[in-house]
Amino acid sequence: MKRYATWGVLFALLTPFMLAAAPALSGAVEQQALNLTAIYMFVAFVLGTLGITYWAAKRTRTASDFYTAGGGITGFQNGLAIAGDYMSAASFLGISGLVFASGYDGLIYSIGFLVGWPIIMFLIAEQIRNLGKFTFADVSSYRFGQTQIRTMAAISSLVVVSFYLIAQMVGAGKLIQLLFGLDYWIAVVIVGILMMIYVIFGGMTATTWVQIIKAVLLLCGATFMAGSALYYFGFSPEEMFRQAVEVHPKANAIMSPGSLVKDPINAISLGLALMFGTAGLPHILMRFFTVPDAKEARKSVFYATGFIGYFYILTFIIGFAAIVLLAQHPEFFKPTALAADGSVLKDQLVSGINGGTNMVAIRLAEAVGGNLFLGFISAVAFATILAVVSGLTLAGASAIxxxxxxxxxxxxxxxETTEIRVSKYATFGLGLVAIGLGIVFEKQNVAFMVGLAFAIAASANFPVLIASIFWSKMTTRGALIGGFAGLISAFVLTVLSKAVWGDVFGHVDVDGKPVGLIFLDNPAIVSIPISFVCIWIFSRFDYSERGKIDRAAYDAQRVRCETGIGAEGASGH
Amino acid sequence: MHQDLVETVKAHPRYQELICSRKCFAWNLTVLMLVMYYGFILIIAFAPKLLGTPLSAGAVTTIGIPVGIVIIVAAFILTGIYVSKANGKFDALTKTIREDLQ
Structure with a gap:
């Protein structure tokens, strides 16, 4: 926990998203004994999903099948798949671990991750469905110069996907090492190979169904855990909080906002990145093309918001219940955390837990459901990583x-045949890169990568997307410069922040603490406005012929965007 | 899409009604969500103790717990409100426009 305190708000806040961000997992992890129950359950999941991939492969013929499952996913199914993309292993283990360590702060994070969804619903979901075909760049570039805007959108997609993917791979390797007792590199290779099989053979159909199955398993598992925990407290949250406050070293402080949000500027900047970053993630936006029309696209956001919100409430309960219940299990703690009589020392509750606070949900599974349920939750965590990296890789391959x-x-x-072939090669290439970088970055501090992915999505993808939908006067030049300005400023400001400048490059202040060149932990509050201002200036003073074409094309785009006329069928344009 | 089709749709009285009402509705809900969320963030930044007030004398549960849950539930309800109006009123308007075009 000491290192936690020195981290910037942003990256501490983003920990839930990515296991590797957590201090306990950023250093060496101790490998566990081989967990056979977990491995059997995971093998069952893999066999089941490979069966689905075989079935999906027979149905995947056209480009539309490959990228968007032929648009044949219902709103409810897509809602589950979107929720699945969002409920990564890291958000399950990370948020429950955070609640365990800091209490109320965990809830603040959950809310930040959730509130992007209503915004997606109100401003972009149906518009994207009506304007696009396979990727969000279809929408960004709809009325603009294809070469420029697609290149820009593809580059920022690939940057976002790559950082997110590396973070997931490193987190996967470490988590699997902990849960299954496999070597780090074996875990990374298994994840990479399975992901390539799902995407190359089963395309979006297999990727979506893997995601749906995992989402259902995860929701059921978390519901069971939270339910058993609440049963223990006689279904009284007050009783749970009372006992938690009694055993937690921070006592009453866990019931109110703590030290993780340090100042208003950083708090708002983080909020902007979380909210608008969600609305710019390529693998999430791609899901809106898997449903047949705008009506189903809206429904999918509604269901997704419900599932994600429910899931975050469960993780909050799991974290609090773990404070009380794990304190009764000295076997989950390091020997140094125990008193002479074998009970857990109060001040060692958070720092003394074996495997770090990210293991809290896993330990609670064992405490409430025994070895069988422990195996189930471990297998679900593995499945979760697999599903999330598959979605990311498919989004990256589509951009290529x-x-x-x-x-x-x-x-x-x-x-179409060539395009599908290229996307399969791209998937294979991305898979190899992900495995390679996953192994290379094993010992690196990758905590900043998910934060960077969100910041770039919020600063490059989101402004161009929203301006192309709502602002008639944007031109190709404005979109191109605005997009790159957001991308570059988000990247540079992140490199100068404490998480990279201090924690990765090792710059320290006079007290030896990691330090950044700027006080901002998250660039969003600066980089999002930079992007919008560039879009405005360079569109406003664009007197080129291309600019005239761009502005003139808005009416037709607007009509299609609002009514869906022209969007049905092949969605060609 | 042909320019004359675009002009026909734009001239349709229901089209103006559709885009105006949807725009107002969507942006109102957006502002509501932003105010709720950033209001919450600002309270955390400037007056964190407020959220740490016990719900009642002697209770351990603080005001912050229901406030947080309410924001989560509100996010869900607001999307639900949007869906019901969009799948009802807005889609009906769109349908009218499409039928008139044929």
Whole structure:
């Protein structure tokens, strides 16, 4: 926990999203004994999902099948899949661990991750469905110069996907090492290979169903855990909080906002990144093309928001219940955390837990459901990582094949067969890169990567997307410069922040604490406005012929966006 | 999409009604969500003790707990409100426009 305190708000806040961000897992982890129950259950999951992939492969013929499951997913199914993309292993283990360590602060994070969803619903979900075909770049570039805007959108997609993917792979390796007792590199290779199989053979259909199954398993598992925990307290939250306050070293402080949000500027900046970053994540936006129409797109956001909100409430209960219940299990703690009589020392409750606070949910599973349930939750955690990296890889491969290859390199003259082939090669390539970087970054501090991915999504993808939908006067030049300005400023400001400048590059202040060149932990409060201002200035003073075409095309785009006329069927444009 | 089709749709009286009412509705809900969330963040930044007030004398549960849960539930309800109006009123308007075009 000492290192926790020295972290910036942003990256501490983002820990839930990514296991690797947590202090306990950023250093060496102790490998556990081989957990056979967990491995059997995981093998059952893999066999089941490979069966689905086989079934999906037979149905995946056209580009539309590959990228969007042929648009045949219902709103409810897509809601589960979106929730699945969002409920990563890290958000399950990370948020419950955070609640365990700091109490109320965990809830603040959950809320930040959730509130982007209503915004997506109100401003972009149905618009994206009506305007796009396979990727969000279809929407960003709808009325603009295809070469410029697609290249820009594909680059920022790939940057976002890569950072997110590395973080997930490193987190996966460490988590699996802890849960299953496998070597780090074996875990990374298994995740990489399975992910490639799902995506290459089963495309979006398999990726979506893997995500749905995992979401259902995770929701059921978490419901069982929270339910058993509440049963223990006679279904009285007050009783649970009372006992938690009694045994927790921070006592009453866990019931109110703590030290993690240090100042208003950083708090708001983080809020902006979480809220608008969600609305710019390529693998999330891609899910809106898997449903048949705008009506189903709206429904999917509604269900997704419900599932995600419910899930965060469960993790909050799990974290609080763990404070009380784990304190009764000295076997989960390091020997140094125990008193002479074998009970857990109060001040060692958080720092003394074996495997770190990220293991809290796993330990609670064991405490309430025995070895069988422990195996189940471990297998679900593994499945979760697999599903999330598959979605990310598919989004990255689509940016390469649909945006870069089909629309920039082949200038729209490629055929579907070639495009699908390119996306399969791209998936294979991305899979190899993910495995390679996952192994290379094993010992690195990758805590900043998910934060960076969110910041770039919020500062490059989101402004261009929202301006292309709502602002008639944006031009190709404005979109191009605005997008790159957001991308570069988010990147540079993150490099100068404490999480990279101090924690990764090792710059320290006079007291030897990691330090950044700027006080901002998250660039969003600066980089989002930079992007919007550049879009405005360079569009406003764009007197080119291209600019006239861009502005003139808005009416037609607006009509299609609002009514869906022209969006049905092949969605060609 | 042909320019004359675009002009026909734009001239349709229901089209103006659709885009105006949807725009107002969507942005109102957006502002409501932003105010709730950033209000919460500002309270955390400036007056964290407020959220730490016990619900009643002697209780351990603080005001912050129901406030947090309410924001989560509100996010869900607001999306629900939007969906019901969009899948009802807005889709009906869109349908009218489409039928008139044929």
């Amino acid at each position: 094949s649909h945006d870069l290859y089909a629309n920039v390199i082949a200038r729209g003259r490629s055929n």
